[in-house]
Structure formats: structure tokens, C-alpha cells
């Protein structure tokens with residue numbers, strides 16, 4: 325039997341959908357016995373959501389005002405204080421998980437598998453390396469703990485459980501450091517779907533030319549109910565916010581539809597969209613590498629194509 | 642002496658299109674261009690700027706790996722690092738062991754700060770900095786896009802999924818560099834000449850007290866699944882029709 329501890333990601337009241345994907349990944353391990361750990365100032369609401377994910381055996385909580393923000397240095401010792409009984413400790417491959425999980429692994433003296441994309445057995449896993457240009461199968465020792473960040477684009481979220489799992493509040497015994505303090509977070513509040521979980525994504529590259537020009541993409545996205553993404557070049561140039569970056573060093577996404585406008589298709593960008601169901605590329609250069617991965621390619625000027633598209637989508641054929 | 646340690650990993654250049662060996666035992670690296678991990682150049686640039694502001698006295702570049710790593714360390718010295726430490730080994734060094742080596746050097750050098758890249762573009766692990774911070778029992782500010790040092794504290798802006806997060810951390814600490822932290826300077830010819838005279842010390846693993854362990858064995862390498870090539874459409878009309886057939890428009 326594999327005892328798996330999944331660290332919940334949440335914002336204090338809502339469980340992040342990445343957690344249900346970690347549960348799905350954990351469920352792929354034969355004989356998985358899955359516990360979700362919620363660390364929060366007040367864990368009730370999030371714990372209840374975690375308890376209703378199919379495959380979750382139990383939810384355990386640790387509460388402290390110090391967990392109001394998810395600071396890796398503060399959370400890690402608390403996780404380690406309960407990780408003793410588990411063979412696997414999983415978190416999502418989001419910035420939350422990427423920050424936290426290696427700190428846990430080091431404290432446990434355990435190896436970490438980053439971006440776990442497929443489970444072969446309790447000790448054998450696949451993960452991408454070299455910006456997704458190679459997939460390596462790794463094996464850990466059966467008697468060692470293993471920590472992983474789960475590549476969320478590789479797993480469908482686990483569904484709803486027929487009956488909620490039990491929730492147990494644990495006593496916090498770990499000493500938490502005070503050397504790391506949260507100051508603020510600036511998040512662009514938007515009513516658009518979240519880039520990481522959106523079914524449809526409209527994305528723009530350097531070709532957009534300005535933040536102002538990006539508005540044509542927002543307008544199209546709103547008509548389609550899509551999230552908006554960007555290439556690194558567009559983010560670096562200040563046309564789009566950093567949290568919109570898609571790719572090796574941005575977000576790895578797997579929407580039903582990804583539409584790339586004026587994006588050349590550098591390998592670091594393609595890494596982030598390979599799992600999209602349908603890729604559309606619009607580029608004025610017929611040789612652009614993005615066309616090699618696009619299901620539908622259109623050679624054209626995005627400034628003409630986007631408004632025309634906006635008119636035609638959502639209309640009855 | 643206020644010292645900053647910077648990681649300099651020798652990796653396959655980011656422009657190289659990596660191919661898996663036909664027998665699945667690894668990726669082809671023979672005759673391939675090697676460079677400093679791009680995130681490490683950014684880490685080094687940040688360390689140099691901190692020193693130039695008078696907030697640190699010395700920047701020490703560290704690389705772990707085979708003899709050839711000295712090429713990347715020489716480049717780091719040419720960029721402006723004061724000295725270099727090469728922990729020479731032909732063994733595969735997993736992030737946890739790299740972190741143990743950096744921890745030993747952070748102690749030895751009494752570092753005020755260790756700046757690493759957020760990830761190495763070969764293993765894409767994104768682990769070493771966080772692991773170092775854990776073993777060192779110090780703060781970590783990962784994925785940094787802005788660093789401001791004041792006395793024995795630093796304010797760091799981090800690129801997170803939600804947007805930009807600001808942390809205040811006590812020094813010593815570990816910072817990992819994201820792409821937008823800065824633009825690394827170019828190396829000038831006279832600097833390459835000067836770098837030849839800067840100290841580059843070679844240590845073996847015994848000197849840092851780390852015996853590497855194989856915790857994760859790579860059993861097989863595969864090329865990624867290829868997407869099948871799609872079709873070119875002639876105009877927006879045709880595109881929209883194709884999308885409608887898939888229920889996407």
C-alpha cells in the first residue's frame with residue numbers, strides 16, 4: 325500500500341482545482357491511500373471541499389494564523405511534522421507547489437520528482453526534461469519517501485466523491501520560523517476565466533505591439549468566454565502581465581482550445597501548450613514554427629483576423 | 642566580508658534542439674553548444690548589481706560538475722564575479738546533493754546571500770535553491786523579479802501564479818532568479834583577459850563533505866509525443882467553420 329499525502333493549495337476559502345488533479349495523479353498509484361493536508365488560518369471550508377473529492381480517504385488540517393499566506397519556509401516544517409507516516413508527498417506544479425515541495429523534500433532527505441506527468445508504479449514515474457524535448461522515466465527506491473510536484477496539465481481533475489471523507493484537526497507541534505514575512509500581493513483581478521483552468525485561451529505575442537493593442541484579444545476572449553495568455557516576449561515588452569505568460573517558465577496549460585496570435589512558436593512557448601486539445605495559430609509568416617503544432621493554421625495579419633473572428637464566433641452557422 | 646554565492650551550471654545552450662538517443666539511454670550532448678544556464682546569468686547579474694551598489698563586497702561563482710565547467714566559470718569571472726569555486730565531479734549530482742554542496746560552501750564562505758537560478762534548463766527540476774534554503778534553515782524568495790537589500794533584510798518581489806508577491810526576508814537568505822529580474826550584461830574582450838587572472842579554485846566532493854547518492858535512477862529516455870500536423874485554412878470563415886465542427890466556436 326502507498327500512503328500518499330497531498331498538500332492542498334487554496335486561497336483561504338476556496339480549494340484550487342490543481343488539488344483535485346494531484347488527487348487524480350495519486351489515485352493512479354496502485355493501492356493508493358490518499359490523505360489531503362490543509363494548512364490554513366481557518367481550515368473548515370477548504371477541508372470540506374477537499375473531503376468531497378473522489379479518492380480522498382481522509383482530510384487532516386493544521387491551523388495557525390501563520391498560514392494566512394502560503395509561505396514555503398513557514399509551511400514546510402508543519403508539513404514535515406505530519407509527513408512521517410507517508411511514502412509519497414504530492415503537491416501541484418504551480419508556483420505554490422514549486423516553491424514549497426523542494427523545501428519539504430530537503431527536510432525529509434527525500435528526492436523530488438518535478439512535473440510528474442505519468443505514474444508507472446509506486447516507484448516509477450515519467451517527467452519532462454529539456455523544456456519537454458525529452459521524457460525521462462525515473463525510479464526511486466521502494467523504501468525511500470518520494471516528493472513530487474504534479475504536472476496538472478497531464479491529469480483530469482478527480483470527480484466528486486459519493487460520500488465525504490472524514491476530516492481530522494491535527495495539533496500543530498512544529499516550530500514555525502519568523503524570518504520570512506509576507507508584505508503584499510498584487511493580483512490583477514479579472515472576471516475572465518483563470519488561465520490555468522480555462523477551457524479556452526486566446527493568447528498574444530510580440531506582434532501585438534502594445535498593451536493597448538492587446539485589448540482586441542480581451543474583446544475576442546470575452547466573446548468566447550476565454551482566458552487571455554501571452555508569450556514571454558509580450559510580457560517582457562510590458563504588453564501583458566507576468567501571470568499571463570504561457571510556456572516553460574510560465575504556465576503549462578491544457579485547454580480545449582488554444583489560439584495563438586502573432587506568436588512564433590519558440591520551443592519554450594510550445595512546452596506550455598502541447599497538451600491543448602486544439603491549437604489555432606494565426607501568423608503572417610507562413611514559415612513560423614507555431615504552424616508545425618497547430619491543428620488549424622491561418623497565414624494572415626492578426627489585426628485583420630481578430631476583429632473578423634470576433635464577428636463570426638458565437639454566430640449560428 | 643559580505644559575500645554572495647551565485648550558481649553557475651553548465652547546460653546545453655537554450656537554442657539547441659535536444660534529441661533523445663535512439664537507444665533511449667539519454668539525450669545527445671556530443672558536440673552540442675554548452676552555456677551558462679540562462680537563469681544563472683541573471684542570478685550573477687543581480688549579485689554584481691548588489692555589489693556595485695556597495696551592499697556586498699564579493700561575488701563568488703560556484704559550479705558543480707566535470708572539468709569543462711571551468712569554461713562557464715571563466716565567463717562568470719569575465720562578467721564580473723570576483724572568484725570562482727569549482728566542485729569537480731563526474732558523478733550525476735541530483736538537486737538535493739547540489740543543495741548540500743551549496744550549503745557547505747555557504748557555511749565555509751559565511752555567505753550573506755545565495756542567488757541561484759529558478760531552474761536549470763536541462764533537468765528543469767526547479768529544486769536546488771529551495772532545498773538549499775531548507776538545509777541552511779534560512780528564508781527563500783523564489784522566482785524573484787525584483788530585489789532590494791536594506792541592511793540585514795531584503796524585499797523581494799516574486800512572480801507567482803496570482804501576480805506579484807512581495808516578501809520581506811532576513812539575511813542570510815536564498816533568492817532564485819526569474820527571467821525578468823534583470824538583463825545580464827555582455828562580456829567585453831578586455832574582461833575576458835582580466836578574468837584569466839582571477840582566482841578559480843577546484844575542490845573535490847570530499848572537501849565539501851558530500852558523497853553523492855543516486856536517489857532517482859533514470860531508467861529510460863523517450864522523445865515527447867508529437868502532435869500530428871494539422872491543416873492550413875484559407876480565411877477566417879473557414880477557420881470558424883472548422884472550430885464550430887469541433888464545438889469550439
Ligand SMILES: Cc1cc2nc3c(=O)[nH]c(=O)nc-3n(C[C@H](O)[C@H](O)[C@H](O)COP(=O)(O)OP(=O)(O)OC[C@H]3O[C@@H](n4cnc5c(N)ncnc54)[C@H](O)[C@@H]3O)c2cc1C
Pocket residue numbers: 528529530531554555556557558569570571572573574575585586587588589590591592593596606607608609612624625626627655679680762
Ligand atoms: C530560459 C528561457 C525560458 C523561456 N520561457 C518562455 C516561456 O515560458 N514562454 C514563452 O512564450 N517564451 C519563453 N522564452 C522565450 C522564447 O524563446 C521566445 O523568445 C518567445 O516565446 C517569443 O515570443 P513571440 O513568439 O511573441 O515573439 P517573436 O518570436 O518575435 O514572434 C512574433 C511573431 O509574430 C508574427 N507577426 C508579426 N506581426 C504580425 C501580424 N501583424 N499578424 C500576425 N503575425 C504577426 C511574426 O511572424 C512572428 O512569428 C524563454 C526563453 C528562454 C531563454
Ligand SMILES: Nc1ncnc2c1ncn2[C@@H]1O[C@H](COP(=O)(O)O)[C@@H](O)[C@H]1O
Pocket residue numbers: 648649650651678680681703704705706734736739757758759760761762764765766767768769770
Ligand atoms: N551542478 C550545479 N552547478 C551549479 N549550479 C547548479 C548545479 N545544479 C543546480 N544548480 C543551480 O540550481 C538552480 C536550480 O537548478 P535545478 O534545481 O536543477 O532546476 C539553477 O540555477 C542551477 O544552475
